[in-house]
Amino acid sequence: MTALAFVGGTGPLGRGLGLRLAMAGHSVVLGSRSAERAEGVAAELDAPVGGTDNAAACAGAEVAFVTVPFEGQESILPTLGRELEGKIVVSTVVPMAFDAGGPHPLAVSEGSAAEQCQALLPGSRVVSGFQWLPAPTLLKAEVVVEMDVPLLGDDEAAVEQVAALARDVKALHGFMAGPLRLSSTVEGLTPLLISVNRRYKAHTGVRFAGLARD
Amino acid sequence: MTALAFVGGTGPLGRGLGLRLAMAGHSVVLGSRSAERAEGVAAELDAPVGGTDNAAACAGAEVAFVTVPFEGQESILPTLGRELEGKIVVSTVVPMAFDAGGPHPLAVSEGSAAEQCQALLPGSRVVSGFQWLPAPTLLKAEVVVEMDVPLLGDDEAAVEQVAALARDVKALHGFMAGPLRLSSTVEGLTPLLISVNRRYKAHTGVRFAGLARD
Numbered sequence: 001m002t003a004l005a006f007v008g009g010t011g012p013l014g015r016g017l018g019l020r021l022a023m024a025g026h027s028v029v030l031g032s033r034s035a036e037r038a039e040g041v042a043a044e045l046d047a048p049v050g051g052t053d054n055a056a057a058c059a060g061a062e063v064a065f066v067t068v069p070f071e072g073q074e075s076i077l078p079t080l081g082r083e084l085e086g087k088i089v090v091s092t093v094v095p096m097a098f099d100a101g102g103p104h105p106l107a108v109s110e111g112s113a114a115e116q117c118q119a120l121l122p123g124s125r126v127v128s129g130f131q132w133l134p135a136p137t138l139l140k141a142e143v144v145v146e147m148d149v150p151l152l153g154d155d156e157a158a159v160e161q162v163a164a165l166a167r168d169v170k171a172l173h174g175f176m177a178g179p180l181r182l183s184s185t186v187e188g189l190t191p192l193l194i195s196v197n198r199r200y201k202a203h204t205g206v207r208f209a210g211l212a213r214d
Numbered sequence: 215m216t217a218l219a220f221v222g223g224t225g226p227l228g229r230g231l232g233l234r235l236a237m238a239g240h241s242v243v244l245g246s247r248s249a250e251r252a253e254g255v256a257a258e259l260d261a262p263v264g265g266t267d268n269a270a271a272c273a274g275a276e277v278a279f280v281t282v283p284f285e286g287q288e289s290i291l292p293t294l295g296r297e298l299e300g301k302i303v304v305s306t307v308v309p310m311a312f313d314a315g316g317p318h319p320l321a322v323s324e325g326s327a328a329e330q331c332q333a334l335l336p337g338s339r340v341v342s343g344f345q346w347l348p349a350p351t352l353l354k355a356e357v358v359v360e361m362d363v364p365l366l367g368d369d370e371a372a373v374e375q376v377a378a379l380a381r382d383v384k385a386l387h388g389f390m391a392g393p394l395r396l397s398s399t400v401e402g403l404t405p406l407l408i409s410v411n412r413r414y415k416a417h418t419g420v421r422f423a424g425l426a427r428d
Contacts, residue, residue, distance in 0.1 A: 104396060179318075179409075192399045209421040
């Protein structure tokens with residue numbers, strides 16, 4: 001059992017992935033700017049999940065997932081540097097916007113949201129992944145979500161620990177895919193998949209065909 | 215039958231994809247800076263394929279594939295603006311470099327190689343695709359290469375024509391995936407797949423699970 005926190009965990013991905021990891025036996029606490037809101041959202045999930053403010057959630061965690069909107073991380077993450085010092089931080093953040101032409105990636109001066117996360121939290125071990133999991137489906141506890149989860153990071157041991165967490169969730173295949181500087185591509189797959197899904201009224205996921213599974 | 219040209223077509227992707235499209239019944243001409251070199255390379259392929267200089271290849275084509283190295287397109291493409299005016303130009307180019315940390319995408323000020331191609335050829339109808347086809351395998355005419363080929367472009371009719379060309383090659387599933395500004399992600403999949411393949415000694419391709427096939 002690993003103690004997990006979700007920064008900005010009251011959104012769809014925090015709730016959905018938090019639920020699945022709690023179902024897998026991990027200790028999960030959703031963080032929010034408002035402890036009351038986090039407690040209320042956590043109490044509605046179909047598994048024992050805690051809720052508190054972001055700093056308290058991170059202070060008690062071994063691994064923290066960042067599930068804030070991209071626009072929010074530059075203000076939120078620096079306030080958590082002490083709580084996250086030396087810990088594994090999983091960036092799930094997608095720099096993306098929508099306009100009349102549909103979804104599109106936003107340029108990030110650091111290269112990607114995950115690299116920006118690492119720059120904002122220099123004492124943490126950042127791993128990038130989980131960007132295009134279907135959050136609403138994760139919330140349906142009875143549905144098996146079969147998906148490849150490529151993970152990127154410069155700390156191999158940290159990536160392996162996150163891959164093991166992913167694999168604790170049935171049918172999620174977490175695996176080390178490369179260094180953090182390749183993160184912009186996996187982040188960009190979210191707007192690409194939304195574009196494809198809108199056009200074909202489909203629910204596609206990306207699968208790395210030809211890779212051995214567990 | 216469509217008349218197809220490959221700019222810089224003597225490299226692995228030009229030869230491999232040119233071979234497959236010639237096998238599918240299209241008229242294929244490989245272009246090169248040296249007409250002699252293009253003729254020699256084309257003559258070695260297991261299908262009737264022509265070879266000449268880039269300008270002559272483009273002048274006679276209805277659709278031109280750009281298969282030059284990224285570093286070369288800024289000097290080569292502007293010299294072909296007249297030959298490619300009004301025509302469909304397929305960008306297969308990947309802005310990528312290798313160092314001790316492995317393959318990684320290069321930043322492109324226009325956003326992607328395909329958007330740079332469109333900026334260099336403002337009178338052409340640019341479609342992005344085919345970036346991570348396994349070129350050496352395409353050259354083995356007897357091997358079926360089953361792969362999804364997401365295509366990006368702002369001209370729907372041009373994209374549909376390129377998708378039809380892709381589908382003329384057995385087991386290549388070409389489909390419209392979105393506007394050209396999403397190209398950086400499909401270009402970035404090449405270094406990501408190389409990274410995964412090196413690590414696992416695999417030959418992975420990306421598959422859009424959940425999408426209906428022809």
